[in-house]
Amino acid sequence: MERRLYDAALEGDEAPLLELLQEDALILDREIPSGETPLHIVAMLGHVTSTKEILSRNPKLAGEFNFQRRSPLHLSSAKGHLEIVKLLLPINSSVCLARDQDGRTPLHLSAMKDRIEVLNELHKAKSEACWIRDDRGDTILHLCIRHNSFEALKLLVHSVSNDEFVNLKYDDGNSLLHIAVMNKQLEMLKFLLDCTKVMVNSLNAYGFTALDVLLQSPRDLKDMDILKSLLEAGAMRSKDGNLEKKTNDQISSESYRLKGSNSEMDPKKKNDWIKKKRNTLMVVASLTATMAFQVGVNPPGGLWQDTSTTLDFKGNPEHQAGFFIMSSNYPVAYDRFLVSNTVGFLASLSIILLLISGMPLNHRFFMWVLMAIMWIVITSIAFTYLISISTFTPDDHTKTLNKIVVVAILTWIAMMGLLLLVNTIRLVVKLFKKFGGFIKRIIWPSSSRMNRNCNNV
Template identity: 85%
Template structure:
């Protein structure tokens, strides 16, 4: 009979349930071998009428737990079965605070799955449940970020109007910004920075700010946007201004411009702002190197998936599996593409090497070298893009592409070249002025002695 009851719960067969109850009125009190009650199964699968029939006869089953310490409310919340949740809550609202074997409440599970309607009902029943943590020390907002539940995050932040709520930390001391940066959740990061009073420079248990976490994390295409958002919100590294010596409250309330005003007063810190750009340059160079490597390994048009059965004049296959389609169809463009992409890749690696080797950024010549290399990187990437687009564009549209894309890119490269020329002229003029002052220091003592001797005569 337990097997028949299990099948009835799986199918939501209310008629079979009534038949079994006529045969054995205590059948609902028996445990199915899996540890789930029929109500667990109905709640998980969304069989509303079946669940209502069970609750009308055995309402205490709403508070029963399976082997994972999950109640029917846990399962229905995770699956987003709103009607079943509405029937379970009035019977036993305290189950909202019940924790499963991972320490998670029904509210946690609904937030992790972005079940907005269910989340609303649970918050109405037990709003205090949103402050509970799981066994890993994660709050419900941490779980939203871990599971990319953006809508749930927004609902919870707007529902709990408490600054402390968005500044809670997990067991590793990570606040929401730390975790959003780790998970590369750009949209959530912008929401937290723009719409909440989250502490931008809060330190975790290892003494890192969110900006530290970004600069130490694996590179990603979203890194530049994340970095821009953090810097716009006045994010700092822990070593900037001895953040490790201050409390989180002091850091969050410290004006960002205070260090800049001090640097203006101290001539020795005139170029400190340039040093702060070292990490930004490292991120940009890493991203461009990654792009060049990826495009080099998989060129535009892709790779041949099999070897040609047709032979050329020398008896070799016309193309081989794993080789570039572009090199077979358009060898000249492929050679140009390969040169431009290789130049951008090596130039990006050169920037990384210079920055790692401790290039003195406070010297104008060092900045000029970095600017020249970056100009080479950008120009090469632009040409690589132009060749790639030309390769994958149909021949009947290639003329239009040449006018629209070609001239735009060439104009842009010309502007970058003009910028490079202007900065080069400025550098040369500065060097000439220094050389002139050097010559003057050498000639002046000699001319002074000559004048004195002439006057004595």
């Protein structure tokens, strides 16, 4: 009889189920050793009609748990069966707060699977369930980020609308930003920074901010975009500004971005700005130096894996194992590639050296020097990229590519040259205003004495 009941539940056919209930009216009331009731099965598979029939005869089954401590609401929520969820909630809405063997509620499971409609329905029934943590210490928002459930994250943030909610931490102190950076969830990171009052410089249990986590994590293509978003939001490293000695309220007030303020900075704020600018330049220079180093030791095309048996006119092998393939097959392009990449690498190291030496960034001339070196770095990276692309592009695309490359190079040079010219003119004007009188006295000393005599008369 039990076997037939489970088969009927699996098929979702109402007729066999009704036939069994007529044969044994108490079949749904008997205790089942495994804990997996027929309602668990039909709720998991989404059989709406059978669910209605079972609930009408024994509504208490809505609060039963299987061997994983999961109720029918857990299973239907995880699968996204909205109609089943709507049938179960009016009977026993308190199951929304029930935790399975992993400490997860139906809201946790629906959020992890990005079941938006089900999640919305569960939140309306028991909104307090959003604050429950699972056994690992994850909040529902942490689970959204770990499982890449972006729509669920947005729904929960807008539904709860509480600053404390978005700043809840994992047991090891990791905030939502820490987890987003670890998982390289760029889109979620931008949403949290732009649409919530998340604390940008919150520290985890190890004393690291989200920026610290990024700089210590394995390199990824999204790192530059993540770094840009964090720095624009005022992110700092834990060693900058003694964050570890500040309270959460102080960190919060410093981390929230204040937009629309055009007033002059007081000396303290100016010093903070200069410190942030120095840190930003150090991070960018370190990343560009790392990129140039990696490309230098492992250029496009890779290395020869064997030594050629064919000899050139000097009696040497045409290529040897461990040497760059690009240097053998494209010697001219390789020379240009090497020069461009080396210039970018040395320029990046120069920025790092100048910053370490304590260059005063509040001085306009030194800022111009750093800007000019950074211009060289960026241009070198662009040329390195263009040389690589033009060298390893198939011949049938070469003509079109050459036009694109020429236009890109000329446009880039024009833009960078104009930018450098404008900043140079601004520097010269500033210096002339500051030292103009001194220069005049050196060039026209007699005229200066004449003017002083006339003034005395």
